[in-house]
Each structure stands twice: as structure tokens, then as C-alpha cells.
Amino acid sequence: MDFTAIDFETANSSGASACSVGLVKVRDGRVVDRVHWYIRPPFPHDEFSEWNVRIHGITPAMVADAPGWGTRVAGLREFAGDDVLVAHNAGFDMGVIVKSSEALGIAVPDYRSLCSLQVARRTYHLDSYRLPVAAMAAGFEDFSHHDALADAEACAAIIVHAAARHEAGDIEQLAHITRVRLGAIGPVAVRDDRAAHGPMALQ
Numbered sequence: 001m002d003f004t005a006i007d008f009e010t011a012n013s014s015g016a017s018a019c020s021v022g023l024v025k026v027r028d029g030r031v032v033d034r035v036h037w038y039i040r041p042p043f044p045h046d047e048f049s050e051w052n053v054r055i056h057g058i059t060p061a062m063v064a065d066a067p068g069w070g071t072r073v074a075g076l077r078e079f080a081g082d083d084v085l086v087a088h089n090a091g092f093d094m095g096v097i098v099k100s101s102e103a104l105g106i107a108v109p110d111y112r113s114l115c116s117l118q119v120a121r122r123t124y125h126l127d128s129y130r131l132p133v134a135a136m137a138a139g140f141e142d143f144s145h146h147d148a149l150a151d152a153e154a155c156a157a158i159i160v161h162a163a164a165r166h167e168a169g170d171i172e173q174l175a176h177i178t179r180v181r182l183g184a185i186g187p188v189a190v191r192d193d194r195a196a197h198g199p200m201a202l203q
Helices: 050-056 069-080 090-104 116-121 131-137 148-166 171-178 187-202
Strands: 003-010 018-027 030-038 085-087 111-115 183-185
Touching (some): 003 069, 003 090, 003 148, 018 148, 030 069, 030 148, 090 111, 090 183, 111 116, 116 131, 116 148, 116 171, 148 171
Parallel strands (some): 085 111
Antiparallel strands (some): 111 183
């Protein structure tokens, strides 16, 4: 069970306003490495909304001297390698990668992804599948929600626990058993789409 869990916090409602990211590397079902980075959002996506600051506590001063996405995406590639990226509500986090890259005019990195929210829905019977509730079901409690690194660790715990419950040996098998489709961004998404739709997709 090898993957990298990821979580972003944003400065505002723009997907290109990433201001923090947490990454957790899992090998054989165990956390082997973790990292947290602040990110300076690019203009014109750099305004911090009061609502977002209230949620995650990150202020403009905290990211003023932080590298931008162009530097951090290189760090992401180095840290995660070819791993499947796992996130709670993965559409949001993968969207941040896509929109942040597009805002800077740089290539969107090639990644497949699995949504721990969807996996949780097909693994547990809960009143809510928000990250703190799903993480508690996986035995991961008392973490600082909306801290990007803590959220990534919680996400990793859900996937490891769900894999054990479903007796899945890897991410692809877990996705198959739970009937959760692996997402994709970057060139691999185009290849996956062509493979799914056949030659007609090229016409």
C-alpha cells in the first residue's frame, strides 16, 4: 500500500490561491515521510479572504517570504514521484494543482488520484464523512483540522485503514473493491480519456 496523501489550504475561493500544502508518504501501509510548505499565492489570486483565514489561520505575513507554486510543484514531484495522490475530496486538491499551474503558465504535472472521501463512503456507515469524522472511524483522532499536514496524515490513515478492512493490497485494488474511480490530471488524464473513449475521441 504505497501512495502520497496531500492536502491544500487556499487563501480564497480561487483554486489558484494555494497558501499551504501538506504531503505524507506511505510505504507498505506506514508513514515514512512527511513535509509541510507554505506557498505564496500569485497575483491576482493572492488576496486572503477573512473566511479562509478564520478556517486555517494562515495570514499574508506568514507566506510573504514563501516560494511560489513554481518552486513548490517541483518539490511535489520530487517528494511524491510517481505515487497516486490521495486526498479527502480529491477533486478540490487536484483542481488546486491544475489551476495553480495554469495561473503560472507551467505544465500541469502528471498524477493519478484517489478520493478518501469516496472510499470512506464505501467503507464506513457514518452520519457524516467529513475528514474528522471519517478519520475517527479509522482510529485517527485529535488532530488539528485545516492544518494541511495534519489533514494529509488523517487522509493517509483513512486509506490505510480502509485497505486493511477491504483486504486490498494496493491503491488500484482498493479503488476497484470500493468502486471509486481513480482520477487523473496532466497528460495522463488525456491518455486515460482517449483510452476510455477509443479512436472516436481523436476525431
